[in-house]
Amino acid sequence: MLINKAWPTINISTVFIDFFLFNHSVLNKFDCKTITRYDKHSRNDYDLQSCFYTDNSLVLFFLNFQASDFIFVMDGEFMVKIVGIGGSLRHNSYTQLALQVAAKRLEAIGADVEILDLRQLQLPFCNGEKEYPEYPDVQRLRETVSGANGLILATPEYHGGVSGVLKNALDLMSFTELSGKVTGLISVLGGQSNSNALNDLRLIVRWVHGWVIPEQIAIGQAWSAFNPEGKLLDEKLSQRFDEFAQSLVDSTRKLQGIN
Numbered sequence: 267m268l269i270n271k272a273w274p275t276i277n278i279s280t281v282f283i284d285f286f287l288f289n290h291s292v293l294n295k296f297d298c299k300t301i302t303r304y305d306k307h308s309r310n311d312y313d314l315q316s317c318f319y320t321d322n323s324l325v326l327f328f329l330n331f332q333a334s335d336f337i338f339v340m341d342g343e344f345m346v347k348i349v350g351i352g353g354s355l356r357h358n359s360y361t362q363l364a365l366q367v368a369a370k371r372l373e374a375i376g377a378d379v380e381i382l383d384l385r386q387l388q389l390p391f392c393n394g395e396k397e398y399p400e401y402p403d404v405q406r407l408r409e410t411v412s413g414a415n416g417l418i419l420a421t422p423e424y425h426g427g428v429s430g431v432l433k434n435a436l437d438l439m440s441f442t443e444l445s446g447k448v449t450g451l452i453s454v455l456g457g458q459s460n461s462n463a464l465n466d467l468r469l470i471v472r473w474v475h476g477w478v479i480p481e482q483i484a485i486g487q488a489w490s491a492f493n494p495e496g497k498l499l500d501e502k503l504s505q506r507f508d509e510f511a512q513s514l515v516d517s518t519r520k521l522q523g524i525n
Contacts (some may be wrong), residue, residue: 351430371511392437459486
């Protein structure tokens with residue numbers, strides 16, 4: 267629906283716009299001042315003053331709103347954006363299989379999921395520098411995580427802890443990207459299931475002011491957990507993935523104020 271409305275008595279206008287009109291990488295930061303062009307049918311830029319969220323709409327306060335400008339108004343539910351990071355470089359990685367299972371369960375309940383495969387990224391060892399101009403994938407990693415509402419961190423358990431490649435990827439980011447992120451954790455190991463790597467990740471996420479959901483996945487004897495097509499063989503484990511996905515979406519909506 268299109269509306270055409272001016273606010274003659276004041277120079278600040280209030281416009282209700284559906285979430286889907288925005289690029290998720292911008293909107294999900296909840297940084298309203300970065301949104302200056304909101305209507306592709308208008309040639310004007312507007313001075314965005316502030317915003318807040320109510321029901322299924324985004325409320326924007328603009329200066330310089332003209333009666334001739336058309337604004338889209340749509341109904342709909344905001345799609346939660348989840349980014350998954352798999353901490354394994356192994357070719358036939360059970361960690362990546364587990365991450366794909368989680369992604370499919372999340373997509374089935376309406377989440378937008380993007381997987382960052384560290385096997386495909388050229389990342390340096392973190393040396394404490396803020397910028398790595400010779401490694402553009404560092405910026406890609408940071409921007410992708412920054413644009414997410416929630417995260418999945420999946421790791422194999424090596425020598426009783428989180429994998430070095432996942433820890434390094436996290437070290438390449440800062441509070442800017444990680445603070446406030448609602449996070450679900452998955453660990454995969456060849457022996458009996460335990461929580462060492464998961465506990466490591468909980469400490470890391472807490473340190474960067476993130477939120478870890480209580481549901482977690484630990485897959486022991488991972489070589490026996492999947493069939494050749496990558497599907498789970500154990501029904502109880504499959505049910506835990508459903509509960510994990512639902513908790514991550516619900517917790518993200520609650521903790522980030524998303525309707």
